[in-house]
Amino acid sequence: MATASGARPTIGVLALQGAVREHVAMLERAGAHAVPVRREAELSEVDGLVLPGGESTTMSRLLESFELLEPLRARIADGMPAFGSCAGLILLARQALDGRPDQQQLGGLDVVVRRNAFGRQVDSFEVDLDFAGVGGGPVHAVFIRAPWVEKAGAGVEVLATVPAALVPGDSMPEDPAVGEPEARIVAVRQGSVLATAFHPEITGDERVHRLFVELVREA
Numbered sequence: 001m002a003t004a005s006g007a008r009p010t011i012g013v014l015a016l017q018g019a020v021r022e023h024v025a026m027l028e029r030a031g032a033h034a035v036p037v038r039r040e041a042e043l044s045e046v047d048g049l050v051l052p053g054g055e056s057t058t059m060s061r062l063l064e065s066f067e068l069l070e071p072l073r074a075r076i077a078d079g080m081p082a083f084g085s086c087a088g089l090i091l092l093a094r095q096a097l098d099g100r101p102d103q104q105q106l107g108g109l110d111v112v113v114r115r116n117a118f119g120r121q122v123d124s125f126e127v128d129l130d131f132a133g134v135g136g137g138p139v140h141a142v143f144i145r146a147p148w149v150e151k152a153g154a155g156v157e158v159l160a161t162v163p164a165a166l167v168p169g170d171s172m173p174e175d176p177a178v179g180e181p182e183a184r185i186v187a188v189r190q191g192s193v194l195a196t197a198f199h200p201e202i203t204g205d206e207r208v209h210r211l212f213v214e215l216v217r218e219a
């Protein structure tokens with residue numbers, strides 16, 4: 001279902017929970033035709049899929065009850081481009097630390113994420129980040145009970161990190177395994193799978209969505 005370069009690809013937004021409307025609006029601004037996806041038949045029509053923020057355990061349960069888990073795993077394994085933000089990053093990860101036992105992984109990214117990593121002490125924070133592949137200056141990143149990427153495999157390109165000095169000082173003081181604040185990975189790409197720990201859909205800046213639309217065009 002490859003879309004010719006310059007064409008307007010059809011990109012789905014998984015619409016079980018979370019910031020669906022915001023992603024639809026940003027994808028449209030970034031040059032895609034955006035549609036909500038709740039059923040397998042809708043999934044089969046899209047050239048790429050956004051997995052929005054929300055609550056990853058709930059979304060994983062909803063994927064099962066809507067009978068989307070296996071079809072979505074199959075499409076991702078088959079190379080469908082996907083973009084996960086926050087809870088979407090958690091779902092795409094190979095493994096989620098601090099997940100519930102019934103949390104399902106979609107497995108498009110060879111990363112280990114830590115859920116609510118920044119959010120133990122601060123529910124949200126905002127920073128300006130350099131973002132590889134996004135021109136035009138730093139991206140304003142809004143983190144809401146956000147995960148970070150704790151381990152990234154060799155095939156994973158790190159696109160953005162929060163520098164140690166900007167990591168909220170008291171994040172996870174109670175976990176000795178985590179230690180002193182250090183730079184944290186918050187945006188990655190592996191092939192045509194893109195993910196951010198933050199929420200580019202709510203800042204009015206569609207550059208990250210443009211990057212994803214390009215990945216879909218190239219796929």
Ligand SMILES: NC(=O)CC[C@H](N)C(=O)O
Pocket residue numbers: 052053054055056057085086087088090115116144145146147
């Ligand atoms: N804004 C978000 O998507 C938060 C993610 C949520 N803390 C989770 O673990 O799923």
